[in-house]
Amino acid sequence: MKSWNFPQLPSLPGKGTRPAVYNSSSGRVEQLSDAGTAQFYVCGITPYDATHIGHAATYLAYDTLNRVLRDAGLAVNYVQNVTDVDDPLLERANATGVDWCELAESQIDLYRSDMEALRVIPPDHYVGVAESVAEIGEACKRLLDAGFAYFVEADLYFDSGAAEQSGLWRLGEVSGYDRQTMLALSAERGGDPDRPGKRDPLDPLLWRAERPGEPSWDSPAGRGRPGWHIECSVIGGMYLGAPIQLNGGGSDLRFPHHEFSAAHSAMLLGRKWSEIYSHSGMVALDGEKMSKSKGNLVFVSRLLEAGRDPRAIRLAILEHHYREDWEWTEAGFALAVQRLEKWTRWASGRDSASEESGQALLAALRSALSNDLDTPLALSEVDRAIDQGEPASEVSIAAIDGLLGIKL
Secondary structure, X not given: OOOOOOOOOOOOOOOOOOOEEEEOOOOEEEEOOOOOEEEEEEOXXXXXXXXXXXXXXXXXXXXXXXXXXXXXXXXXXXXXXXXXXXXXXXXXXXXXXXXXXXXXXXXXXXXXXXXXXXXXXXXXXXXXXXXXHHHHHHHHHHHHHOOOEEEEXXXXXXXXXXXXXXXXXXXXXXXXXXXXXXXXXXXXXXXXXXXXXXXXOOOOEEEEEOOOOOOOEOOOOOOEEEOHXXXXXXXXXXXXXXXXXXXXXXXXXXXXXXXXXXXXXXXXXXXXXXXXXXXXXXXXXXXXXXXXXXXXXXXXXXXXXXXXXXXXXXXXXXXXXXOOOEEOOHXXXXXXXHHHHHXXXXXXXXXOOOHHHHHHHHHHHHHHHHXXXXXXXXXXXXXXXXXXXXXXXXXXXXXXXXXXXXXX
């Protein structure tokens, strides 16, 4: 599947530092390991109601990571999936009378254009579930043959208890949640803990047997379609070598999605999937978390159609630390517009002879962003340089472009 055009990145003098990022599993900020190539996987959209500000905040967080890794001189292998076959997508297609394939494709196109407008570096591999069904079905059969899966009627489930006995994974090690919390979240986030016949109420679905009116494919696990978590395990394993440095996504993926995709990967690959599990915060509107079910979404495309500068949208999001839960407001966006105007005026007076101040700002941005992607501090460092009368230079303007994605 095609992604989108790569933004032009300026060359910066010297090298930055390998970033340290908060690991949700350990509760610590940890430096990404030095493995030559930085491998990371970020869970992609389910293509309906794209692209809202919550989506944008997540993908800007890992775009910042991508930029910092490249600035540190590391090669990058970044994979992102598209959940273009899933219950919520099919439910939306049925409710609107639109073919599910057409709905998915139109929303993926919209997402691509939004990401390009925001100058997000595209993944090296952008992969849909529909194009990976054969590999997912084969992986499900491998789990069944290895004793890590079982049938409930014709549906195939992952056996958490058997997986724990392998010693490669234990329930709760990724999320850090207790069993009561996991049961509640499973019921809220696509699980079926009350289904009779399951060996453990938390066991997730691997392969859903064919239902009338739903898309389905032939596979070694029977005719049907993939479950949710197995898709990321298989797609990630197709393009990355475990252990990867980081698996990222929104905080609502911490459980059950990242918990069980880690479990599936460990059983399929024979080793732990990721060294770090990273999660971005949730974005609210009018005091409530933005949610597709609530319909309280602010869309990037509609902001762009209204003439909003994508650089201001980016600044409004980067004003908040990626792990922070925050609220989108018109007042906050207005402040981002003012900041962009201030930076643009400053950049228009660039002085090619002022490289010393540019080097100082570059170092300050590198320091802020390598420490858990601290974009609020990085923005304040630019403000400080301007307020203290430091002249703009080619280096400082390139640093703002290359590290923050704001082209002045």
